[in-house]
Amino acid sequence: MVVTVNSDDPPLFNTTLNDEVATLADPFGLTVAAIDEILLNAVRHSFLPPERREALEAAFQAEMAALKAVHLAG
Numbered sequence: 282m283v284v285t286v287n288s289d290d291p292p293l294f295n296t297t298l299n300d301e302v303a304t305l306a307d308p309f310g311l312t313v314a315a316i317d318e319i320l321l322n323a324v325r326h327s328f329l330p331p332e333r334r335e336a337l338e339a340a341f342q343a344e345m346a347a348l349k350a351v352h353l354a355g
Contacts, residue, residue: 285323313353317345 286305288298305311305319324338 283322283326284319285326286319287323313349317342320345 286298286301288294288296288301291297302316302320305316306313311319321338321341324334324341327334327337329337
């Protein structure tokens with residue numbers, strides 16, 4: 282089974298993708314590594330050609346590492 286997180290209609294459901302990701306960490310108690318895997322599933326299981334998927338996954342991983350360096354440091 283593959284899990285992804287999405288925000289189909291933010292105004293209708295009064296949520297954002299950031300809120301949905303935060304829900305993974307708070308009530309579900311998932312680790313940062315587990316959340317990373319869920320976020321990367323969106324790319325890994327997209328309908329993009331394999332080369333584009335690989336490039337996009339690498340870009341996502343680099344961006345997530347940069348964000349963690351800033352926001353999870355300390």
